[in-house]
Amino acid sequence: MDVSPVRVMLVDDSVVVRGLLRNIIEKHDDLDIVAAAADGQTALRDYRAHRPDIVLMDVEMPHMDGLSALREILVHDPEARVIMCSSLTQAGAETTYQALHIGAVDCLAKPSSKSIDRGLTFEQELLLKLRTLGRHGGAKRAPSSPPVSKAPPVLHQHKFGGDVVLRRMPDHLPPNFPLALAIGASTGGPKALVEFLTGVDKNMMLPIFITQHIPPGFSRFLAENIERKTGFPAHEAEEGMLVSPGHVYIAPGQKHMGVHKGIPKRIALTDGPPVNFCKPSVDVMLDSLEHAYGGHLLTVILTGMGADGHMSSRRMVVDGTHNILIAQDEETSVVWGMPGAVAKDGICHAVLPLSRIGAAVNKLVRRESIGDHHAN
Known part of the structure; x- marks a missing residue:
């Protein structure tokens, strides 16, 4: 059975970061970038126009920052799924935590020049989150066929x-x-x-x-x-x-x-x-x-x-x-x-x-x- 691609919207004021994300995502047929915005105001307009399955949003942007854009998107669509991206700094951590409290479904730390052993590479983690959270109804599925324990009655x-x-x-x-x-x-x-x-x-x-x-x-x-x-x-x-x-x-x-x-x-x-x-x-x-x-x-x-x-x-x-x-x-x-x-x-x-x-x-x-x- 054919499964339609996860429709992704990118929101980041950095052309370099948008290019990095696009290069990762476009290699995979099950993911489709439907819009890319450089600020929160454009993101809100593009969300209304394209209704993506998942939004990958930067925290710090001009005109309208990520937190403000997140609030506006959730007013428009309370079921919106937004992943917030931030740097591994105290300021970035605090803002992203606020976003999780507001209603972002997850967060993703941007790759830095420092080597951090996080178990998954940035690319692997990004793809896993987009696929799991972006699928309609797929986010609540448990892993398939876990072993059955030999349980007491x-x-x-x-x-x-x-x-x-x-x-x-x-x-x-x-x-x-x-x-x-x-x-x-x-x-x-x-x-x-x-x-x-x-x-x-x-x-x-x-x-x-x-x-x-x-x-x-x-x-x-x-x-x-x-x-x-x-x-x-x-x-x-x-x-x-x-x-x-x-x-x-x-x-x-x-x-x-x-x-x-x-x-x-x-x-x-x-x-x-x-x-x-x-x-x-x-x-x-x-x-x-x-x-x-x-x-x-x-x-x-x-x-x-x-x-x-x-x-x-x-x-x-x-x-x-x-x-x-x-x-x-x-x-x-x-x-x-x-x-x-x-x-x-x-x-x-x-x-x-x-x-x-x-x-x-x-x-x-x-x-x-x-x-x-x-x-x-």
């Missing part, structure tokens, strides 16, 4: 774009369950994290660990926004930082985050290679937390591209005694990649809309039943 089946088998909740949870809350997220994560944590009880005395796929420099702004919007004290994690109950720790860009074994618990940051093309990696975080907290971990996988976190989640749930896994459902995910991978593998204890995950976590912390474990 299941609760029931429910369909989320395919049959999803949920694991049975443990009959008895230990008095000290859970000892920590772990969260993995990628595309769409910054907004989802705020909504989720807003619904979590602020008196919950658990440390909260977050790995969000985000370029270097962004994690500080994510921590500040989470603290401002949710009331949880939030930190960009640092090596050796003391882990305190009720605090949020966010993996910094280009560092894997875990926890050192022993008492008291302290943050462990490592500079190892990317895992699943990701650095920081959810898999690395979960492996470390599972060892540090001995099978008493509550994990939530939110919206995101790819399948990072899948293999560690599988090991924790299949081999662990009391680990509980919740995934965001397809309907409320920007991209049903990461949550779809764990959901379709039959290793989730619940698959829920974003708006219901906070309440489910509160009940599990109180060791209460969360009732219906699937989305309605």
